[in-house]
Amino acid sequence: MAQSSNLARLIINGKSAQIDEVREAVTALREEGHALDVRVTWESGDGLRLVREAADEGVSRVVAGGGDGTVNEIVAGLMAVASERRPALGILPLGSANDFAHGVGLPLEPQPALELALTGRVHDVDVARLGEDCFINMATGGFGAEITTSTPVALKRLLGGGAYSLMGMLKAWRYQPYQGALSWPGGELTTPLFLLAIGNGSQAGGGQCLAPAAKLDDGLLEIVIVRHFSSLHDMRQLLGEIERLPADGEFVRTIRASRLSFRSDTRFPLNLDGEPRHLQHFEVSLEPHAIKLSMPGASRLLNSPHCP
Numbered sequence: 001m002a003q004s005s006n007l008a009r010l011i012i013n014g015k016s017a018q019i020d021e022v023r024e025a026v027t028a029l030r031e032e033g034h035a036l037d038v039r040v041t042w043e044s045g046d047g048l049r050l051v052r053e054a055a056d057e058g059v060s061r062v063v064a065g066g067g068d069g070t071v072n073e074i075v076a077g078l079m080a081v082a083s084e085r086r087p088a089l090g091i092l093p094l095g096s097a098n099d100f101a102h103g104v105g106l107p108l109e110p111q112p113a114l115e116l117a118l119t120g121r122v123h124d125v126d127v128a129r130l131g132e133d134c135f136i137n138m139a140t141g142g143f144g145a146e147i148t149t150s151t152p153v154a155l156k157r158l159l160g161g162g163a164y165s166l167m168g169m170l171k172a173w174r175y176q177p178y179q180g181a182l183s184w185p186g187g188e189l190t191t192p193l194f195l196l197a198i199g200n201g202s203q204a205g206g207g208q209c210l211a212p213a214a215k216l217d218d219g220l221l222e223i224v225i226v227r228h229f230s231s232l233h234d235m236r237q238l239l240g241e242i243e244r245l246p247a248d249g250e251f252v253r254t255i256r257a258s259r260l261s262f263r264s265d266t267r268f269p270l271n272l273d274g275e276p277r278h279l280q281h282f283e284v285s286l287e288p289h290a291i292k293l294s295m296p297g298a299s300r301l302l303n304s305p306h307c308p
């Protein structure tokens, strides 16, 4: 069935299904006349199936209710639907970090968030494919994967402590660099890696803005490659470079490319929109303008933002 309807469907993580403000927001939008129905996930994989069902039933807009992991699964579900039948996407942020929602500049209160998800203007945004997975926000690897899976509070404390505490923690963790061979259109690099961030969106790890120039609609990924270091002196230099993100620094290299190929000597820890993976080899490519996302026109993640 073609998606000509005004049917909207909220697919919500079961963890958040009984929150009073969420129930009130759904009721309020129905009272405004929106045809909104709700499906609840129980476990991993449900989001994928529920998106497929929504598309088969002619739903025109799917709202992902949950954290970054839920958004990731709903996006993967949308990407599995043929583009001409693919519903648009709205987001009701209900996670602990909500990095994608923060980056986009979505409202975080359930009622305004659901209102925007259903009624906002849609913008075509890119989606990254990494093997069988997708990500819409950011993939982080190496130490980046570790920090984006730790809690925002622990991370803030750690980074707030500066180079000395970070060095101590790396020693305590016995952090070993991963040898990475990277190539992209126009360049290649083989280096011991401390951190890799591949941004379609800009922030991960509970507010860490690792790819500040990334845009969702420019057909490019902002890729930040951080080389490993061995002394406190090097680490200070590295932290300084991370602040500035030079194109070709001593430790930090920042690239904008539509694809990236990566190979390591062991399985490399990766985190895709908050979902952990371990891969020795991967290819990332971008599918331009793959999803219609309901978002503020003035979002700083749009290449050509426009006010409503």
Ligand SMILES: Nc1ncnc2c1ncn2[C@@H]1O[C@H](COP(=O)(O)OP(=O)(O)OP(=O)(O)O)[C@@H](O)[C@H]1O
Pocket: 013, 014, 015, 041, 042, 043, 044, 045, 065, 066, 067, 068, 069, 070, 071, 094, 095, 096, 097, 098, 099, 274
């Ligand atoms: N009913 C449920 N209870 C618990 N977990 C669920 C349920 N339904 C789905 N999941 C799992 O929850 C994960 C997604 O969680 P999500 O990212 O939405 O929340 P979060 O981790 O709390 O938020 P954030 O990523 O912002 O910290 C997925 O891996 C999914 O498999």
Ligand SMILES: [Mg+2]
Pocket: 126, 199, 200, 201, 214, 215, 216, 217, 218, 219, 220, 221, 222
């Ligand atoms: Mg981009």
